Amino acid sequence: AQRVTQPEKLLSVFKGAPVELKCNYSYSGSPELFWYVQYSRQRLQLLLRHISRESIKGFTADLNKGETSFHLKKPFAQEEDSAMYYCAHISNFGNEKLTFGTGTRLTIIP
Amino acid sequence: GAVVSQHPSRVICKSGTSVKIECRSLDFQATTMFWYRQFPKQSLMLMATSNEGSKATYEQGVEKDKFLINHASLTLSTLTVTSAHPEDSSFYICSARDPSPSTDTQYFGPGTRLTVL
Numbered sequence: 001a002q003r004v005t006q007p008e009k010l011l012s013v014f015k016g017a018p019v020e021l022k023c024n025y026s027y028s029g030s031p032e033l034f035w036y037v038q039y040s041r042q043r044l045q046l047l048l049r050h051i052s053r054e055s056i057k058g059f060t061a062d063l064n065k066g067e068t069s070f071h072l073k074k075p076f077a078q079e080e081d082s083a084m085y086y087c088a089h090i091s092n093f094g095n096e097k098l099t100f101g102t103g104t105r106l107t108i109i110p
Numbered sequence: 111g112a113v114v115s116q117h118p119s120r121v122i123c124k125s126g127t128s129v130k131i132e133c134r135s136l137d138f139q140a141t142t143m144f145w146y147r148q149f150p151k152q153s154l155m156l157m158a159t160s161n162e163g164s165k166a167t168y169e170q171g172v173e174k175d176k177f178l179i180n181h182a183s184l185t186l187s188t189l190t191v192t193s194a195h196p197e198d199s200s201f202y203i204c205s206a207r208d209p210s211p212s213t214d215t216q217y218f219g220p221g222t223r224l225t226v227l
Contacts, residue, residue, distance in 0.1 A: 044203070044218040096207050097156060097159060100153045101153060
């Protein structure tokens with residue numbers, strides 16, 4: 001089955017240190033991948049998508065087809081980055097069904 | 111950005127009653143809306159895809175007679191949990207797809223916490 005895997009449920013990083021949230025996918029075609037973020041007591045919101053290749057809030061994610069990965073990175077963590085992060089992909093083009101990974105809770109240590 | 115609202119934000123009901131949850135796209139027309147369920151400390155699980163003017167498409171294992179979905183307009187979809195039982199207690203989240211070429215993004219509602227006593 002097509003899915004995304006986030007191996008880390010919890011990740012703690014010191015403020016100012018680099019952050020990498022891992023995401024691997026299993027998909028035989030060309031995946032459309034996303035990172036969503038949920039801050040405390042807020043709704044889920046799109047952080048970035050691989051097709052736009054943009055940087056949002058200092059985060060970037062590169063699709064690595066060889067490693068089937070779409071890791072989320074930020075060179076210098078900030079306290080406001082503490083949140084729940086979900087990697088997601090669209091399983092079937094045309095109906096936009098999102099399948100989410102299990103999520104990683106990122107905690108930035110001051 | 112676009113806004114999706116849900117009502118109510120939380121509801122407590124007795125076992126055996128039905129509960130209706132509304133999902134509205136406030137500033138765009140959503141031909142497709144999605145309903146998710148999230149258990150504590152777990153990820154979102156897609157329940158069904160709601161298309162305006164047609165029947166919803168349910169994911170495997172989701173009872174369509176239990177979770178009735180109606181998408182009567184381009185800005186409103188409703189989820190009715192019929193004959194609710196304690197095991198239906200969960201956090202229900204909707205999303206709406208803005209299909210305009212400049213965005214083509216799903217926007218999520220704030221969620222509805224259902225507690226069935």
